[in-house]
Amino acid sequence: MTTAFDTTGLERCIHCGLCLEACPTYKITQLETESPRGRLHLMGAIADRRIDLSRSDATVLHLDRCLACRACEAVCPSGVPYGRLIEETRAAVAQARGISPLGQLLLWSVSRPWVLGAMNAVLSISERTGLRRLARRFLSPRLRRLDALAPPVGRPQYRPVQVESPRSSVALLLGCVMRASYGDVHTATARVLAHFGVEVVETPDQACCGALHAHAGNKEEAIRLAKRNVAAFERADVILVNAAGCGAHLKSYAHLLEDRPNWAARATALASRVRDVSEFLETIAGDETFGELAMRVTYQDPCHLAHAQGIRAEPRALLSRVRGLELVEMANADVCCGSAGFYNLAQPDYADRLLEPKIDAILATRPDAVVTGNPGCMLQLAAGLRSRGREGIPVLHLVEVLDRALETR
Amino acid sequence: MRRLVEICGDENVFWRAEDLLVWEYDAGFDRRPPSAVVLPGTTEEVADVVRAAHAEGASIVPRGAGTGLSGGTIACADAIVVSTARLRRIISIDRVARIAVVEPGVPNLAVTAAARDVGLFFAPDPASQRISTIGGNVATNAGGPHALRYGSMTNHVLGVELVLPTGECVRFGGEVADLPGYDCVPFIVGSEGTVGIITKVWLRLLPLPEDVRTFVAVFADIEHGARAASAIIASGVVPAAMEMLDRVTIGALNAAFEVHLPADAGSLLLVEVEGLREETADWATSIERILRKNGATNVRSAETAAERELLWKARKLGYAALARIRPNNYLHDAVVPRTKMPDVLREVNAIAERYGYVIANMFHIGDGNLHPVLLFDARSQPIDRVMEASAEILKVAIDAGGALSGEHGIGLEKNHFMFWVFGPEDLDAQRRGREAFDPDGTMNPGKVFPGGDACADIPTERTKRALAEGMWV
Structure with missing residues (x-):
């Protein structure tokens, strides 16, 4: 079995170890096998054929336990492109060993809106009839976990917002889980934008961004979805994203399609027009404040916003524009909560070990709500709070907070 | 192996070849996987592990975060790596006595941060302080930029708890100054893991x-x-x-x-x-x-x-940012008398030019601790030649009356060059000091002293030995 993969940038790792203390899995284990430096060294060993992927269960486990949160990349002075390398490596792993059945099923569903829609409907009916509660009693622990981490049902669908004589317009990536389960966050995004005279134009041909596919090593499907989105968003001046993971991935389309002659330039052009919603709002908000909301909140940095896109200040600056809102920083706000795509399903033990200190840090700030900017983080944090009996503390998307504040004006 | 698992638990013992690969390196150039890696979680576990290894006649290499630059934690002679990474409790910070008691796996910066909370600070600040551990800092007598005013680790370690190669746990120094008898603490600081495994350290803190x-x-x-x-x-x-x-x-x-x-x-x-x-x-x-x-x-x-x-x-x-210029770099650590510094720098730059390497200089000029860095690409430039240039750099520094190392330690990197600065009697006296603690030579074998064969299976080690012995006239 060949395991050749693109290791460009790996040679820059000088094994200095500066990444160790930034790595969430190193922090909970203190094991070199669960550190970025160790994983990079394993990647090198795979490339040099010192490790045979098809037979090395232990190596694959260490690579699988990586959250791909890219905290290491953000602190690496040498500029090792860790995020890209782990994706390349996972594609090689997938090629050598295939993707787990659960992984395949999840990937298959997220890139098909009708599947997610149908699942949502089924869950919604079973929820209303009490069937879901009943079923929980008979589920295996694994399925019970799947149930606990399933996206919420019954939140309203996305409803476009009309803007009279708009100042400018943007396209909005609707995504997969966001579209199916957080439609109201999209609506809130559109309402906040409308407040600034910005209209969301419809982009009917858009698809799931493919980030989950790329992270899991299904490069082929990731490329198919990327092409669809490059074509769909070609005419938009700005492509807004309110899910950090999707935003980071759209910004990396240039790399994903770099060796496809007809697509590389188009992908680069698209990537340069992608903005996270916080990034965009902070540039257009000028001196405006966002109304009033008497609330004490704490903010969780989504990894793919803070580490992958370098966006840390903007969401906090936006929150500071809300009168009466008090932002209390939690300890280690930019350390991964353990959500990481479907890591919390694939690596439940590690995900829980990461979630525990995160919930402790949140509760220590005694917040009225937790604010973040990515659906995966929202699900994971909500599940963590629920498991401590603290479901009274809602987990809100940043734009939901801004939207509520604007209502008070 | 079963005994190690009994002591430390399954998830803290590694023996599969593919896993051991990630303990074959430090931040320098020597590479060799150990025969096993074990991560004890308490002093008692360390002592049990050492006793078990001693019973089998196995050698031990202590290791912290693996950020060393001199191969001190590379396992020779099929040694077992005993990692102190899980021993990372700050046991106490005494604001009034200005003493911190910490376990060896605590990163240097964590001590500084904890001290700052009570208006104190910990002076040694090696560039690696975000990750390098106190245990490693003690073992290499680490310094850092602020060593100019405050001195290196040896000026800041008040006491050490040590597990000896036979498994006994001993303590030297501590909160109280002026203990009678031999002061072993300065001997242990800088001993590079050759006399035992440090399990607890008493550190001096200073007012901010x-x-x-x-x-x-x-x-x-x-x-x-x-x-x-x-x-x-x-x-x-x-x-x-x-x-x-x-x-x-x-x-x-x-x-x-x-x-x-x-x-x-x-x-x-x-x-x-x-x-x-x-x-x-x-x-x-x-x-x-x-x-x-x-x-x-x-x-x-x-x-x-x-x-x-x-x-x-x-x-x-x-230092790590230099990888943006060339993927590999060889960082030196020689110390020269301040008056000779301009001449030495000129000669070092000439050597780099002669060998065709880009050279970067970023160093503690205040105390004459040079850090010339040879930048190269290991994919096209053989490491042997880099080591040859490095030996020439060392020679220039020694000829100017300098020392082999300011703060990185001797380890496996410069051990064969030790006779360039120490006479046979000097080295022998040092050896006997080490043997008092480690008569069987099972603690970090092949390090610090020149001429041994324990690590001869590491190619870079053979290269350096040949250079050290061949270039000295």
């Missing part, structure tokens, strides 16, 4: 200075910068730190951090003074005057704490 001022001075070339540095020392002012950065380094730092150093500078001096406000104001005036008198074209002071932190972040992480 009232005022800190940091200057960046721009020079046309390295020689002007070096002359200004000598003039500052000669004036009697002792800066807390004084660092030199050359043009290549400045480029790498600007690329890696938003530090905006003047890209056209031939060299920069980073000078810091600490003390009472009255003192620092006086020192600042005289330092600025000396810098300008010695050719500084610009002197800027850090206006805010954030600016100062950014400068130090760039300086301390700068």
Whole structure:
């Protein structure tokens, strides 16, 4: 079995170890096998054929336990492109060993809106009839976990917002889980934008961004979805994203399609027009404040916003524009909560070990709500709070907070 | 192996070849996987592991975060690596006595952070301080930029708890000063894991200075910068730190951090003074005057704490940033008398040029601790030649009356060069000191002392030995 993969940038790792203390899995284990430096060294060993992927269960486990949160990349002075390398490596792993059945099923569903829609409907009916509660009693622990981490049902669908004589317009990536389960966050995004005279134009041909596919090593499907989105968003001046993971991935389309002659330039052009919603709002908000909301909140940095896109200040600056809102920083706000795509399903033990200190840090700030900017983080944090009996503390998307504040004006 | 699992638990013992690969390196160039890795979680577990290894006649290599540059944690002779990474509790911080008691796996910066909470600080600040552990800092007698004023680890370690190679747990020093009998603490500091495994350390903390001022001075070339540095020392002012950065380094730092150093500078001096406000104001005036008198074209002071932190972040992480220029680099650590520094720097640069390597200089100019870095690409430039150039650099430093290492340790990197600076009797006396603790030589074999064969199966080790023995006349 060949395991050749693109290791460009790996040679820059000088094994200095500066990444160790930034790595969430190193922090909970203190094991070199669960550190970025160790994983990079394993990647090198795979490339040099010192490790045979098809037979090395232990190596694959260490690579699988990586959250791909890219905290290491953000602190690496040498500029090792860790995020890209782990994706390349996972594609090689997938090629050598295939993707787990659960992984395949999840990937298959997220890139098909009708599947997610149908699942949502089924869950919604079973929820209303009490069937879901009943079923929980008979589920295996694994399925019970799947149930606990399933996206919420019954939140309203996305409803476009009309803007009279708009100042400018943007396209909005609707995504997969966001579209199916957080439609109201999209609506809130559109309402906040409308407040600034910005209209969301419809982009009917858009698809799931493919980030989950790329992270899991299904490069082929990731490329198919990327092409669809490059074509769909070609005419938009700005492509807004309110899910950090999707935003980071759209910004990396240039790399994903770099060796496809007809697509590389188009992908680069698209990537340069992608903005996270916080990034965009902070540039257009000028001196405006966002109304009033008497609330004490704490903010969780989504990894793919803070580490992958370098966006840390903007969401906090936006929150500071809300009168009466008090932002209390939690300890280690930019350390991964353990959500990481479907890591919390694939690596439940590690995900829980990461979630525990995160919930402790949140509760220590005694917040009225937790604010973040990515659906995966929202699900994971909500599940963590629920498991401590603290479901009274809602987990809100940043734009939901801004939207509520604007209502008070 | 079963015994190790019994002691430390399944998830803290590694023996599969593919897993051991990630313990075959440190931040230097020697590579060799150990025969097993074990991560004890308590002093008792360390002692049990050592006893078990001793019963089997196995050698032991202690390891912290693996950030060393001298191969000190590379396992020779099929040794077992005993990692202290899980021993990372800060046991106590005594604000009044100014003592921290910590386990060896605590990162240096964590001690500093905990001390700061009570208005104190921990002085040794190696560039790797975010990750390098106190155990490793003790073992290598680490320094850092601020060693200029405060000295290296040996000046800050008050006591050590040590598991001996036979498994007994002993303690030297502690909270109370002036214990009678032999003072073994300074002997253990810098012993590079050859006398036992450190399991607890008593550290001296200092009160935070009232005022800190940091200057960046721009020079046309390295020689002007070096002359200004000598003039500052000669004036009697002792800066807390004084660092030199050359043009290549400045480029790498600007690329890696938003530090905006003047890209056209031939060299920069980073000078810091600490003390009472009255003192620092006086020192600042005289330092600025000396810098300008010695050719500084610009002197800027850090206006805010954030600016100062950014400068130090760039300086301390700068070594890794050099990988942006060439993927590999060989960092040296020789110390030379300050008066000889300009000559030595010139010769070192000439060696790099002769061998065709880009060279970067970023070092503790205040105490003559040079860190020339040879930049190269291991995919096309063979490591043997880099080592040859490195041996020549060492020779220049020794010929100038210098020392092999300022703070990185001898390890596997420079052990064969030890006879360049120590006579046979000196080395023999040192050996006997080590044997008092480790009569069987099972603690970190093959390190520090020249001429041994324990690590002869590591190719880079053979290369260095041949160079050390061949070049000395």
